[in-house]
Structure formats: C-alpha cells, structure tokens
Amino acid sequence: MNAPLPRPGAPLEHYVSTAAFDPEQFEAMSAGQARYYKASQKQLMWWKFKRHKLALASGIFLLLLYCTILISEFLAPYGLHTRNVDFIHSPPQRVRFFNNGEFVGPFVYGRKMTLDLATLRRVYTNNAQDIQPIRFFCRGDAYRFWGLVDSDLHLICPAVGGQMFLLGTDRLGRDVLSRIIYGARISLTIGLIGIAISFVLGIVIGGLAGYHGGLFDLLVQRVIEVLQSLPSLPLWMALAAIMPVTWSPIIIYFGITIILGILDWTGLARAVRSKLLSLREEDYVLAAQLMGASSPRIIGRHLVPGFMSHLIATATISIPSMILGETALSFLGLGLRPPITSWGILLTEARSVSVIAFYPWLLFPMVPVILVILAFNFLGDGLRDAADPYK
Template identity: 80%
Template sequence: MNSPLPPPGAPLQHYVSTAPFDPKSVEVMTKEQERVYQASQLRLMWWKFRRHRLALASGVFLLALYLMILICEFLAPYNLHTRNMDFIHAPPQPVHLFHDGQFVGPFVYGRQMTLNMDKLKREYSDDRNMIQPIRFFCRGDKYRFWGLFESDLHLVCPAKGGELFLLGTDRLGRDVLSRIIYGARISLTIGLVGITFSFLLGIVIGGLAGYHGGVFDLIVQRVIEVLQSIPSIPLWMALAAIMPITWSPILIYFGITVILGLLDWTGLARAVRSKLLALREEDYVLAAQLMGARGSRIIRRHLIPGFMSHLIATATISIPGMILGETALSFLGLGLRAPITSWGILLTEARSVSVIAFYPWLLFPMIPVILVILAFNFLGDGLRDAADPYR
C-alpha cells in the first residue's frame, strides 16, 4: 500500500512513514509494456512508421526502384542504343495470354507496317498469324554491366526473329521501356547526390548562423534572400549554360548535381537557423558549454537530433524537387546530354504538340517521374510522424 500523506502544514523533513512496505503493491508491467519501455528509439520509430501504410508502401516502392537501377542492363529487354529501323514510332504492343480461346502464355502478335500517304504517318497493325512468345531469363542484346564486363542475359526478351515493344518505340526505333529503365539510374541518383551536397551546405551554414549569430548570421541571411529572390528556372538555365560543351557526360552530370545542390540549400539553412536560435537557449546547451564542449560538437550531438524529424521531411521533399529540376533542365536542352539518358532527356522527344498527338506513348517517361515524386512525399509524411518526439 502507498504511504499516507502528511497532514496539512506538517514539515516534510520531520515526516516519517511508518507504513510497512508491501511487495504486492508494486505494479507489475505486462510484456507489452516492458517491450515498449525497453525498446530503443529506432525501434519505436519503426513501430510508428509501419502503421503509416501509405508511407510503408511508398518506401517499398522506392527501395525496389533503387535496387532496380543496380541491374537495369539485365532488366531492360534491349540495349540502350539498339535501333529497330523497321519499327520507327511503333505503338505499344499489348501482352496476350490466350489465342483463339487457347492458353498460350505471355506473347505478343507480330506487327505489319503500312505508310499512310495522306497523313504521312506509319501505321501498324497486329498480324494474328504471327504469335511471338515472350522469353524469360534469355539471351539478347549484348551490354557491358556497369562498364565492367560483357553479358547478354536479360530478364525479358522478344521471340527469336520477333520484336517486343511494350511501351512503343521512338523516332529512331529504340525501345521506350528499355530507355526508361536505363534513365532511372541517372534521374534517381542525381536526387540523392544533390541532396547530400545540399544538406552539407544547409546544415553547416545554417547551424553556424543560428548558433553563433552576429555578423556571420547577418551575411548568411542577406545571401539567402538574394538567392531566393531570383527565379529558379532562369537561374538554372544561366548556370547550366555556362558549362563548357566540351565537357564529358560525367562532368556534365556532376555539374548539374552541384547546380541543384547550390540552389537548394537556402531553404534548409534558414530552417536550421531558426531551430537553433530556439534550442541554443536550453539548459542542456548551457551545461554542454560549461563542460567545455565545442560549438560544432554541441550542434552535431545535441541540437540537430532535436529536430531530426524536420530534416527528414525536408530531405524527402527536396529529392523529388531535384529530380524535377534535372528533368526540366534536360527537357529544355540545358541539362544532361547524350549519350547519358535520363527521364528528362526522354521527354525531349515529346516537345512538339504534333508529336504528342501522333505518338502519345512518348509521354510514358512522365509516369515514373510522377510516381517517384508522390512516393517521396508520402514517405516523408510517414518518416516525419515517426521521428517526431512529440507525437
């Protein structure tokens, strides 16, 4: 039983409880309570995150995409530069399982091309007498896996002597699906590399400005205001246009990454500064200062973990912003250049309204861009809620 309370006005230092201790009065936690109280912070975050079903599904989707870019040569039915000159601007081929009521398995019908002289357009029709089974784990176009060794093993291949264009072909007869798979490697990694560069600048500059203040904080705020006052698209175009045309595709890739990182750090730096201005007055910061801790250690070990949920949400929002930035620059012809392939470069095929009207499948690279951006936003919502210590 609990000890009785002292009478009103009785001095606490003279009050001694004479009630015997009863072990049965101690409340015993259940196994579920022990599991929660003994769990680490990461485990608690995971339990909260997996309750957000949409964020969990988005995380699985993005993880599958990033694993896919490791083996995109194996997943693509054709090589990146394979041309099928007999099937220029061919529409997508639907996959069938049954032919005349009989189960055949996954296959496509062969194609016949006729030239419409009235519309000056190639027209394709299915030849139902040509059944072309889809092969799996087969030998096809040769490629160099990550530029290290040659191979010709593919997950999906057309029938021998046939064709397989599940998303159609472009103006050079190249398979759109294969080029989308190859383009994912550049479009997805440029967001990760760019956000890493942006976070380093934003956290370091914003952290120093918010923790120390003074003249450095004043200069940083004026620089941020100037950069944020310039329209994004013209600034991207100006910075991308100054890159020499003689640069190799790899240098162009890193140049675009640096440009996107330089323009994205301002928002994060301002958010970090405002958070540190509020947290630096806390008692634990004063205690760390009295113990002789340096400013960089206080920012890294004590202040930044206090608003990690905000940083996570900012990262998951900034990555799709950088993907859109690269897509916009490449679409305008100022970003990445051939032979590098990204989703933005693929969308340059659909610049003309007439091209879209005749060949709408050239807009298919827009679909993974939309899905990836939505997935990052949903994932950011789930991670923010899971990492928020006040929820």
C-alpha cells in the same frame, strides 16, 4: 499514489536505482507494455512508421526502384542505343496469354507496317497468325555491365527474330521501356547526390549562423535572401547554359548535380538557423559548453537531433524537387545531354504538340516521375510523424 512509469526508451536501470520506481507496478504491466517501455528510440520510430501504411508502401516502392538501377542492363529488354529501323514510332504492344481461347503463355502478336501515302504516317497492324512468345532469362543485346563486365543476359527478351515493344518506340526505333529503365539510374541518383550537397551546406552554414549569431549570421541571411529572391528555373537555366559544350557527359552530370545542390541549401539553412537560435539557450547546451564540448559537437550531437523530423521532411521534399529540376532542364535542352539518358532527356521527344497527338506513348517517361514524387511525399509524411517526439 502510484509512481510514474519510466518514459519510453529510457534505460530501466536508471529507474530501478531511484525511489520513484515501483517494481510491483512494473511487474504488473503486460508483456506488450513492458516491451513498449523497454524499446529504444529507433524501435519506437519503426513501430510508428509501420502504422502509416501508405508511407510504408511508398518506402518499399522506392527501395525496389533504387535496387533496379543496379541491374538496369539486365532488366531492359533491349540495349540503350539499339535501333529497330523497321519499327519507327511503333505503338505499344499488348501482352497476351490466350490465343483463340487456348492458353499459350505470355506472348505478343507480330506486326506489319504499311505507309499511309495520304499522311505519310506508318500504320502498324497486328498479325494474329504470328505468335511471338516472350522469353525469360534469355540472351539478347550485348552490353557491358556497369562498364566492366561483358554480358548479354536479360530478364525478358522478344522471340528470336521477333519484336517486343511494350511501351512503343521513338523516332529512331529505340524501345521506350528499355530507355526508361536506363534513365532511372541518372534521374534517381541525381536527387540523392544533390540532397547530400544541400544538406551539408544547409546544416553547416545554418547551424553556425544560428549557434554563433553576430556578423556571420548577418552575412548568411543576406546571401540567403539574395539567392531566394532569384527565380529558380531561370537561375538553373543560366548556370546550366554556361557549362561548355565540350565537356564530357559525365562532367555535365556532376555539374548539374552540384548546381541543384548549391541552389537548394538556402531553405534548409534558414530552418536550421531558426531552430538553433531557440535551442542554444537550453540548459543542456550550457552544460555541454561547461564540459568543454566544441561547437561542431554541440550542434551535431545535441542540437540537430532535436529537430530530426523537420530535416527528414525537408529531405523528402527536396529530392523530388531536384528530380523535377533535372527533368525540366533536360527537357529544355539545357541539362544533361546525350548519350546520357534520363527521364528528362526522354521527354524531349515529346516537346511538339503534333508529336504528342500522333505518338502519345512518348509521354510514358512522365509516369515514373509522377510516381516517384508522390512516393517521396508519402514517405516523408510517415517519417516525419515517426520521428516527431510529440506524436
């Protein structure tokens, strides 16, 4: 009877030194099998994650999206507060490459605005004789990169003296595409900071409650039950409403982030507690205690890694929920406030049914919100499966 092969990720030296290891059987393995059995746990997780094509594509999409927030000023065609008063509520312009069958390159047609006296609405028509080429790596609106360096370099710009509104403009003539790019910086980072606060509270409080039990566990469970019994959105609204209007926008930003993080830890803490209640009776925990390991070390180094797949799934679900929470609060006028711009702030332009009927392009900020939430969910599925030791 052949001796069992070493489990994947285990050091081969351990098996070489035991009688159970058969060198001839190991030598008979193919190169692929040997590579598999010599792989570390991180390599195994990466190989399993790569097989989940949708999760891999979602991870690449999110990585690129988070990279864009580092250079928002460069990517945006216009400045955040640049107003084009001659093109208020201008509909999106179509990028064209051919004019009368002749290749011209990327360009947009110039526009003429007339006022409909019957409805008092602005009517925009394309002027096919006015060809405005789109410029790349060009000089445009001035800005301070991250508030530190003065520059006016943009990835794309309209023609000199022309206009280019690929997603239309709002009621003040501001470019919607540029504002979506700027808003991504706030909406995407608020989820990361919020989940960091939530994870610290959830793992620490839930871990201590599950590991030690007793009176502390009883008090934690009662607090969690009280918080979870309260409706989330009204509670967010109440806490956001008590912040003074005299606070600066950056303090409001961190205030909203802390509120979202503090109110989201309860579900994770209960999950961590239930896992630790079952794992604390394992033999390796007793061995760690006899060797003098402290409670934080046992929880952090021995217990928490045992259900990392659950933590990953929880994180990928919580981040989009926080993005939605900020969007909802800002949409209702109780979250972030101008001049800070987020996707929720942009959607406040479309609170009226009549505005949506006449200017539907003001709903474009909803598209990145939907894409980011779907991407996080697909990424979470792939990471959970990759980190699950039983798959």
